Amino acid sequence: MLSQLQDIMPAYACKVVVRFLTVLCFYAYFRCDAVPENSDIPAIAEYFTTKGRYEEVNPHLIDDILAVNRSILQPPSAQCREVHVTAIVRHGTRYPTGRNVKKMQSFYELVKSSPSGRESWLQEIQSQWRMWYTEDMDGRLVQKGVDDLRHLAVRLSKLFPSMISEEKLRAGRIKFATSSKHRCVNSTLSFKAGLAELWGIPGEEIQHTINDALMRFFEKCTRFVEEVERNTSALSEVEKFTQRPEMVRVREKIADRLRVPYSTITNESAEAAFYLCAYEFAIRTVNSPWCRLFDQVDAQIMEYANDLKQFWKRGYGHDINSKSSCILFHDLFGRLEKAGSDHRSGVEVAEAVTVQVGHAETLLPLLTLLGFFKDADRMTSTNYAAQTGRSFRSGRIVPYAANLVLVLYDCGGDDLRLQPLLNERPVKFPGLSDQEVSMPRFQDVKELYRELLQGCDFESECRLVKA
Numbered sequence: 001m002l003s004q005l006q007d008i009m010p011a012y013a014c015k016v017v018v019r020f021l022t023v024l025c026f027y028a029y030f031r032c033d034a035v036p037e038n039s040d041i042p043a044i045a046e047y048f049t050t051k052g053r054y055e056e057v058n059p060h061l062i063d064d065i066l067a068v069n070r071s072i073l074q075p076p077s078a079q080c081r082e083v084h085v086t087a088i089v090r091h092g093t094r095y096p097t098g099r100n101v102k103k104m105q106s107f108y109e110l111v112k113s114s115p116s117g118r119e120s121w122l123q124e125i126q127s128q129w130r131m132w133y134t135e136d137m138d139g140r141l142v143q144k145g146v147d148d149l150r151h152l153a154v155r156l157s158k159l160f161p162s163m164i165s166e167e168k169l170r171a172g173r174i175k176f177a178t179s180s181k182h183r184c185v186n187s188t189l190s191f192k193a194g195l196a197e198l199w200g201i202p203g204e205e206i207q208h209t210i211n212d213a214l215m216r217f218f219e220k221c222t223r224f225v226e227e228v229e230r231n232t233s234a235l236s237e238v239e240k241f242t243q244r245p246e247m248v249r250v251r252e253k254i255a256d257r258l259r260v261p262y263s264t265i266t267n268e269s270a271e272a273a274f275y276l277c278a279y280e281f282a283i284r285t286v287n288s289p290w291c292r293l294f295d296q297v298d299a300q301i302m303e304y305a306n307d308l309k310q311f312w313k314r315g316y317g318h319d320i321n322s323k324s325s326c327i328l329f330h331d332l333f334g335r336l337e338k339a340g341s342d343h344r345s346g347v348e349v350a351e352a353v354t355v356q357v358g359h360a361e362t363l364l365p366l367l368t369l370l371g372f373f374k375d376a377d378r379m380t381s382t383n384y385a386a387q388t389g390r391s392f393r394s395g396r397i398v399p400y401a402a403n404l405v406l407v408l409y410d411c412g413g414d415d416l417r418l419q420p421l422l423n424e425r426p427v428k429f430p431g432l433s434d435q436e437v438s439m440p441r442f443q444d445v446k447e448l449y450r451e452l453l454q455g456c457d458f459e460s461e462c463r464l465v466k467a
Ligand SMILES: O=P(O)(O)O[C@H]1[C@H](OP(=O)(O)O)[C@@H](OP(=O)(O)O)[C@H](O)[C@@H](O)[C@H]1OP(=O)(O)O
Pocket: 050, 051, 090, 096, 097, 099, 100, 313, 358, 359, 360, 361
């Protein structure tokens, strides 16, 4: 090329042109290339929201899945004894739902028919990777999800050895309840199997009940179903965000990386690409080539899009979202109250431990009702830039196997304490000031939620008010 150039221009000019063309070629190559990945964990794994692994919230478990740190539990005095433990748990890692498998299959066909990639990651998708997801997977629990719950059971028994114990299990003082969905039932069986293996007892002897009134309250709450679930305008901010510049740019960058027209990449395409990256990692622990379609900025925008859905469908977006969990709130505090009064009157607490297995949409409305992760500004389609520091990040709150654990302690002299933990880390009840010192008094917690304890009636909250 240089010789041809020299025929038409002076030598010094040739060098300038060649240098410019070289820089241009490098720019062209890297402009379309995806994010360089050289680790087992996708650089964007923290942004997978409700499709994220539990380990991203507790990275110490990557090296030791059974690691616990009992020093995080700091009762105010050595005489404090656990009276009752309640764990409300999301099921473990699961397959995509049928609806998302369809999106993923369509996007895979689109990428297969895109121009042959020069990049190794695109060549891998187009010539090696095979679509293995099928619609009949339908959100079922995967082996990783079985392990998630088995390991959680062992860790919680190590954290609370006097409560989650073989003795209490054999005495029938550990009760299990689950959503009827197969992913939750199988998660419950896995949790029980974890304990059975730990203590060498047959797992099938441990009973559990199906309780959708508690674990799937959102289906039973008529006002939620009519005003949110079946009302597309309830999620209007979610829809609007798909047309905002941030999300438009994400789609354009995917199109650039695939060298297809911008019109080819729809919002469902971007979702499907993100899900393929997230599920390949969560289910197979593979940093798949699909993740190369997103850089960190793209992933943060995809995270916001899903958090926006969780905010408006399960969180602070609509009051009925949290009020639909009143039935679970009263079940929880009613049991704590009974355990406290039985213990104080010298009666054995019949239900020492309760394990309830549900969904992300079981936990998020309850956490919202309790005031957790409430930010100063509501999440909308237009304030993404101002929300980058938000606390309402669903991947940090309800990853697979997420768990809200409440421990009631008797510290003597009528001093009952209540310690909340989320994903095995102590959290502070929002609005209680003196928690810096130690776990709050149960009485102070009840005072904090007095209005809810006296009201929050599921039937009246969920009754559809005639227009
Ligand atoms: O986007 P999908 O279809 O996966 O959404 C699922 C929910 O999954 P999530 O949004 O939480 O990742 C699923 O919640 P899960 O805790 O059971 O995984 C929910 O049960 C299912 O109905 C879908 O929720 P949606 O709100 O109906 O989209």
